[in-house]
Amino acid sequence: MISPDYFSFRWSWYRPILNRMEQPSDRCRVEVRQLPIRMIGQDAAEYIPYLVHPALQRSISTALHRLQDYTLRYMVRGEKISAHKLPPMDQKAREMVAYLRSQCPHLSRDLLHHWCADPDGATALLRVCEGLWEQGWRQDQADAAPWVPAVNVLLLKLIRTEIAALSDENIELTSHVTLHVIGGLYTWALQAFLKRYLEGAVEVRRVASYESMMLPATPMVFMQYQPDSSLLADDSRIVRAYGLEPEIVPRMRELRAKVGMRNEGGILQLLARDKLGTHLQRRTWARLSLWKLAMDSDQGGWMRYVLNAKQLDQLLAGQTRPGEALLENLKANADVPVAGWLLAQIQGGRAANAAGEPWLHDNITLMAFRVFDEDIKIEVARRQAERAWLERKDSPSGKPSAGRTAGMRKASGLRSVAGGHQDIDQGMEKAWQEGEVVLIQPDVSRALHSGKKLSLRHGSLSVEWSDYLTALLAWHTGDTDAFFSRTFLPGILAWVAEREGVLLDSCSASGCLLRGPVVLLTEAGIALRERLWQWLSDASAHLDARPESIALSMCLDMGGEWSYSEITDVHAGVQRIAFSQAVARATAGVCRSSAVEQLVRARNAKLELKQVASVGIETVKAASGQPVHLLHNAGFAMTAAAMFELTRALAGKASIRELHLDKQQLKGMVNAWRMPTMPLELLLVQRHGHDEEPWLLMKVGMASLAGADVELFEVMDVHNPAVQHLRGLGLLPA
Template identity: 60%
Template structure:
């Protein structure tokens, strides 16, 4: 640690970069899994630092403790604050505040001290108490007095403590040490730390047996607002000034504050150490023997050759392989890598199917001889750029008929909206290039369906001729595959029903009741829009809790009149979920309940995320939401 922070000119930068990378990994994994990875990674980092400092030589430990606390602890705290500023600037969400506290609170001074007593000894360890500027003998007395007078009357404890001469002496020494420490930090003059670190020298100073130099006296005069500076100047002057200086240690609560901080840090440190034990560091075992630890264990990079080790070593290769198998959580200095591969852990991932065969057929007819260029230069690059722009979205399958995407439901929703918008834009551009007016023309149909059901299983194989093949499966896959169906016969039935009263469709997801040969009606799905199952909606609203306003609206026929005249309503009436995200100025998401249908053998409720460019959606946003609120 000393080498990285001090000896090597680039050491501090390297170590800071590793810390920031791991914090960012934790932050991203936290958002993807909706699990507390942020505090977990921070606890593991603090564990690494604590173990490294504790293993240092005991030579000059009396002063090196303060050096480590000031240099390593100070830089770590500064780096953590700078990191959190980038993510929390201007954000007051409760969840983000909780993340801030979960990272800042465990960073106690005890982490950065070479002296590391057992957890059950922390509260009464004399060396640890002195590191906080207190005298070991007064801490149990203060605890006893607090038990007598209660938390609300802590202010009177100092007078009770100073009733006997020993108590007054220890209180005055603690007050002077803490006050001089504060003065040293405020003035920037480290000379005051001589008395902070040496109790005998401090007693001589308080007894008036030390003659201060001119610069120290000038420092006291320029900081006369500090009680210790006023008291020392009065005693240096002697006479009536010294008699009238009083006993500021009875009025100044700096000693009481230090006691409170120490007791609270002890509680936090014990809790943090308990959190450490929840993670088993099996990296050395995996790297040395090629053994597989139990799922869920954490690995640290230092056993693979230190913070600057490369993946070319056999040890790192073994750790990488274990991570790929999903056997462990691998802490590695690569921000592009997730903390776990997701093979052995239950991921909160949804699945989204996109069916674009009709879209490509329509674009093929529109582009004519330029169809190949459209597919190669525009369509596929556009798809890859849209998927790549969203973190934690994985392209599991892609073909001429469509694609299968996996990831968090929120990220998939954003991806689906962006993909639909970009394909609209490609259609308009192609029309414009051929002097065709796209206004009033119907874009070739696109079907999207999203669900979240079951856990994911993975299989990956390397074939000599076919190359690398990977399969990711959950029960959501057959659901969304069935949900992107478009039957031309059903389309004709819908068109015939709408043409009689002259009505138009609000969206593209339709569930029509079709009579069978026995007269029994069965719901049939025609999806030319963006459909989401009820399970996906539940996950989406959970992910946006505290980050968006969500309103459920069920306007009656009177309310709808004048807004959606000429549009056919769903059979069960108009039921909407309107989501307005706080962090964006874009128009709200309007989700309409389409009905209930059977997908892959399961009856599910389907909702449609309406296209914001459709006239019906614009009418509802501009006129309906105000009237229906």
């Protein structure tokens, strides 16, 4: 049976979602289309191919079998053991035991001590859970893809499969222990993990992460009895595990359908009209209330009534009397409804009649019913989501991959962690290296996938430097080969190698094409501009006239699904193509047109204004009267899609301010500078923990890129005179 505290905890997550007219079961969804590794199955559906390292699978299996062994040893055979003979506990083991004892006061202390202190017990299972969560979290950040909820669903699948494979020996007791110990440990560890990883995160992100990781973990994951999804809602064992009676649950659903969700509080009174309903309702209320009393007062003696319906009925009918210790417990907690009612029944007479029917007003039964119904929906949805993970039964090497390797019993009766797989299968390693599968392995420092396949949330940064090289080589007359071979090309390659997560797809005399998360590409673009400026400055240092600007064009975009191919040709070497719509728009965005540049200068001269932005957009009317937006990019352009992804990725990691400056705020600046928009729209980004100038994005207008009209922003150069003027006005931080 499930702890009553679980219902209030669970409902605190369900209620806000339901109030937003959303479905909690949506939190179990695995967004396969947004993950970089996927395959098409025979049914034309998309799946995430994965392999599990044999050592990791053995760790889960052995930990669960050890728990079953200790349950049989201490709670079935009743073995006694001296405390000094049990394994010593560290601080974490003590915290685990204290938490589990608070939730389950009736479980054997020796059982909890032995399993939590066993290196192959709770410690090993905890290591697997925390390792997978950490891998999923890091991969989520690296790919900007929803790995966290997907990996959590897979972890629950692995645990559920191993629990279902346990032996049927004393299944009622062992399933009860597994439910509360494994389920309790999972919840305890997950809360600690999220608190550690979400420290300082904005509230929206914290809630979303909690919902996607906490809600899929229903108690049914940790039950040894695993009925089919279609039978869960009416299965008597599942219903009783929630403290409810199988006979009244269909009636409660029927009544709720009649009165509606808003009026479901009246279900208890309607249910009491039926004689059988009253009896079962009282039993359910007493069972849940006595467990709550046992937890709050640390009196495990009540659990024999909680777990035995016959003894509970005898207690409620006055046919049996609780022991002296339990009576003292009732008197000490007389303000608790169930304790007050039982004391009145024991006293009898007018006191018993005056005690009334508290089960009609106490919502503990209704709370259990609410949570049970939502948990069923969650469990069905999560099992459906588990199917998105497709285990590769055969490794690409042609050898069968390791199946589940349950620990074998030793002479002592405990499972051993020894197994036949000492090293990882070479086929697994090859498949991981080729980007064919997600490899679930014990080494948490390794990524879930090799990075060869691409994430949908990667952006594309196109850089055009042919005009820059023309100017640069003017200062290197007679020594151009040495500059390219010793400075430029090695410098570019080393610069890319320094930036983990930024990939160089192409590099030529006209420019380069970079791929990666938008935040890293923004950082890379700013750093590249500084490095190229330094090379130009160094080359012209011996001259009197130094260049005032750098002839460099960059454009960053994000969008579309990535396609990838890499082949090795005997003559051409390794050739790679990575393409998405972002590549087309970023390439179109580095347009440098002399005609448009002349038009911009002519209009500026006519207005007697200076240009604020290096990314210029001029609007002219075609013969049809339709406006046409002409682009001349001599700076660092960023599309609106990339800007939105930048702010999403930096939520909680940076201070992000939107500025809308009107003529009054800009003062006399509008008389000297030509503003791209009015009011002037700026986005100021200051990353936490980075000693750098804030990133300043300025909206410059609308342009047509690769057949689509997109809004463009410019990542402003800190040396831009207009930026310096804004700082002088106090509109930007100095």
